[in-house]
Amino acid sequence: VFFFFQAEDGIRDPDAIDKCMAEAAESQGIDLNEFEETKFIPFNPTDKRTEARLVSKKDGSVVYASKGAPQVMIDIAYNADEIREEQDKIIDDFARRGLRAIGVSTKEGEDGKWEFMGLIPLLDPPRHDTKKTIEAAIRLGVSVKMITGDQVAIGKETALRLGMGMNFHNAAVVRSEFVDGIPIADIVEQADGFGEVFPEDKYAVVETLRAIKNGPFGGPHVVGMTGDGVNDAPALKVADVGIAVSDATDAARAAADMVLLTPGLHVIIDAIIGSRKVFQRMKNYATYACATTVRIVSTFSILACVWQISFPPFLVLIIAFLNDGTILTISSDRAQPSPTPDAWRLKEIFTMGSIIGAWLAISSIIMFIVIVGTTWFEETFNIPFE
Known part of the structure; x- marks a missing residue:
């Protein structure tokens, strides 16, 4: 699993996860020189996976490797129905412990079938000052909500560590007009977070909050949004105050109203x-x-x-x-x-x-x-x- 994870990444600029995996692969003596990457499809927030075409230097055989959201990796596998229940239990167990999981799948040849190789658990703890920042925001009367592409269970575990509420929903709720007879606007306003969302869901949450006439003194809510990735750009653009963090992508910076120059979010409190x-x-x-x-x-x-x-x-x-x-x-x-x-x-x-x-x-x-x-x-x- 480590081998194909790293082989799929090729020689592209590594991110924090890639660097972590590279160190783990090196510690296990994995040699990536066996394959040459000839094609690469980068990650996008809609498909939630990357894909690479690898050619063996020994016999010229072709292998495709893909990594991404575990549910997506399971769905493309030829035996998805057989392995889904077992893998979902493992993923949920990881999530309850606050561990994210990345799935890895491969297929042989151009017309081969995708095979699910396994899961790699990752611990991505919040910054040391994030909890204090959120507590300060709440004391100042700011309602803090988490919107993440991770599983709802991971969002809840992270929220628990940060002292936030545990009222979380998945993306299906955001796309509904009513849930158990309750208007979606009321659900969004009272929620503490949303998990398993796509870029359009983040946009919808921000738009819904801005349309609610229940802000200070009877006016609409003033909505601020923080983000760092391309998938955050639509929500950053539509928010009353879009805030791109210090290491945000160019797309997020362009869509935001302000860009933080220092790491962390405490400058927002200031x-x-x-x-x-x-x-x-x-x-x-x-x-x-x-x-x-x-x-x-x-x-x-x-x-x-x-x-x-x-x-x-x-x-x-x-x-x-x-x-x-x-x-x-x-x-x-x-x-x-x-x-x-x-x-x-x-x-x-x-x-x-x-x-x-x-x-x-x-x-x-x-x-x-x-x-x-x-x-x-x-x-x-x-x-x-x-």
Whole structure:
């Protein structure tokens, strides 16, 4: 199995799995010089397998080798019905332990039948900081969902390690309109993850979430999607925020809205906190601008109408400049990020700004009356008022 796995890979640029297999094959003394690769069909997320044509250097015989998703490797075997039950049990046992499996099949000659050779279990643990990242996202009110092409059992085992929920579904659910009378939109919204999905299923999940009008304050959900492969590109493109990880393919980078430059996902948490601080400063600015506008207009109008006081244009200009100067300090304000997703609540901003502005206007009028109508200011500060 190791031999045909490595022989099928040929001399192409190896990925992490290929490098791991190469080390294992080398440790077992496997020599790949027996065959020469003459044709190669690369992996694609639809067929979920690769294929290579190998020619023996000894006698010129032709052997085809293929590796990929174990279910696919079993399906193409000539005796698929006979071996499926036994192999599925082995695959499920691997999955319950969090092990992925890669199947290997071969056939002799151009018209030969595919024979299932065996399974190679792989342990692909999450990054050491992924659990903390997900916990931080959940604390910030972000609903985290896993969408993977692996088996549902593998997804659940990984979710258990990461502290996520265990409400997982397979791709068949995503392609349905109703499941047990429940609309697919409700199922997708409440799910913690999906397994055995294809690129079109990832796209459908993101589209479904974006269409649900159950987000913050009654609006639609704002959906972010992370990915690294070509198969993630459609979902990255349709998401509100498509995020390509640092080692993503060119297709994923082109489809994404942002590309992470450092490994891991914790930088996303930093971005969420930073953006919420900026948003909080914008809300503070809007509230302050509304309050000062109400105060200045109300105070000047009352003074002009009741006490017939006229204001020189230069004085109004000075007040406007001083007001703008105080607003500039909000840009460096020590804003506290919201613990949950926030949105523009204009009624709340205008109501709060109007109340603060009215209070400031009343206090300004009271101060004017005290200074002009009484001797308290002169007696207290010993300053004559003309």
